[in-house]
Amino acid sequence: MSWIRESNLNWFQLLALKIIKTGHVPKHVAFIMDGNRRFANKQNMAKTDGHLKGFDKMAETMTWCRDLGITEVTVYAFSIENFNRSQEEVDMLMELARCKFLRLLEEKNKLVEEGICIRVIGNLSLLPEDMRKLFAEAMISTENNNKAILNLAFAYTSRDEITHAIKDIAGGIKHADILPEDINENLISQCLYTYKSLNPDLLIRTSGEVRFSDFLLWQISNTCVYFTNVLWPEFNLWNLLSAVFYYQRCYSDLQKVTKVQNLEPIVHNDRISMYINKLHHERQLMIESMYLSTVQS
Numbered sequence: 001m002s003w004i005r006e007s008n009l010n011w012f013q014l015l016a017l018k019i020i021k022t023g024h025v026p027k028h029v030a031f032i033m034d035g036n037r038r039f040a041n042k043q044n045m046a047k048t049d050g051h052l053k054g055f056d057k058m059a060e061t062m063t064w065c066r067d068l069g070i071t072e073v074t075v076y077a078f079s080i081e082n083f084n085r086s087q088e089e090v091d092m093l094m095e096l097a098r099c100k101f102l103r104l105l106e107e108k109n110k111l112v113e114e115g116i117c118i119r120v121i122g123n124l125s126l127l128p129e130d131m132r133k134l135f136a137e138a139m140i141s142t143e144n145n146n147k148a149i150l151n152l153a154f155a156y157t158s159r160d161e162i163t164h165a166i167k168d169i170a171g172g173i174k175h176a177d178i179l180p181e182d183i184n185e186n187l188i189s190q191c192l193y194t195y196k197s198l199n200p201d202l203l204i205r206t207s208g209e210v211r212f213s214d215f216l217l218w219q220i221s222n223t224c225v226y227f228t229n230v231l232w233p234e235f236n237l238w239n240l241l242s243a244v245f246y247y248q249r250c251y252s253d254l255q256k257v258t259k260v261q262n263l264e265p266i267v268h269n270d271r272i273s274m275y276i277n278k279l280h281h282e283r284q285l286m287i288e289s290m291y292l293s294t295v296q297s
């Protein structure tokens with residue numbers, strides 16, 4: 001199935017959407033898409049089909065998010081912990097990602113038309129070279145699209161992300177780009193894989209598990225969190241609207257917290273700004289070099 005689906009809501013669903021949109025809609029929603037294998041078991045399907053259904057649900061959910069006016073979505077597609085699953089399942093998930101990214105590249109004109117930007121966040125060095133190239137090509141081909149953003153966390157855990165940020169900062173100090181006293185929360189945020197994004201407003205986890213599983217731990221300190229028992233492939237528009245409705249009830253409290261935090265914005269000195277620009281530039285060059293090796297090969 002394609003990454004892009006036509007919106008096909010009935011009049012009743014459109015009415016419900018319209019009502020929810022009279023309230024505050026989160027701009028950025030993150031998903032822990034859990035329960036694919038339990039769904040497969042329940043339906044007497046192979047695990048592979050459970051994950052395939054999981055992908056289809058992700059594409060469908062992106063359409064609902066766009067219908068609602070949610071402009072950024074971050075999904076947990078493959079955790080570094082998932083490498084500990086059976087080799088057969090890991091290979092299958094890698095193959096699924098390969099196929100879906102090849103499909104994405106085939107339909108990149110459609111992504112441009114729809115203004116969808118794809119970013120893969122995670123430790124790409126843990127992945128085979130062909131996948132790194134596919135991901136880089138998808139990112140470069142869609143980087144100027146600005147209507148909606150999909151961040152796909154792949155080979156990702158939060159602790160790995162924070163470890164890398166610390167290493168980058170230590171490198172910056174070692175090379176005298178920055179000083180130890182330059183370290184602050186904002187600098188750390190700028191060194192995470194998610195530096196291009198604002199923090200999620202709402203995090204949704206399916207399947208009844210009530211934990212974060214090392215996902216966006218730094219970024220969700222003020223995020224409204226919604227847990228639901230539904231298995232990811234069964235997630236539907238009503239589940240999404242319930243989560244957004246829950247967010248709307250949390251919203252006024254969240255705003256108070258954010259206002260208190262925003263009282264003293266962190267202002268960077270020129271040295272820190274230069275270091276951040278240099279780091280982001282290096283990361284961009286790394287993605288471009290992966291992409292160029294695709295074009296040349």
Ligand code: FPP
Pocket residue numbers: 033034035036037038039051054055058076077078079082093096097100101207
């Ligand atoms: C968690 O369910 C789901 C995953 C580990 C994989 C999620 C991936 C997708 C939905 C597709 C991602 C998109 C691309 C492009 C690859 P689980 O396996 O933990 O199921 P369980 O909790 O029932 O055991």
Ligand code: MG
Pocket residue numbers: 034035036
């Ligand atoms: Mg699970």
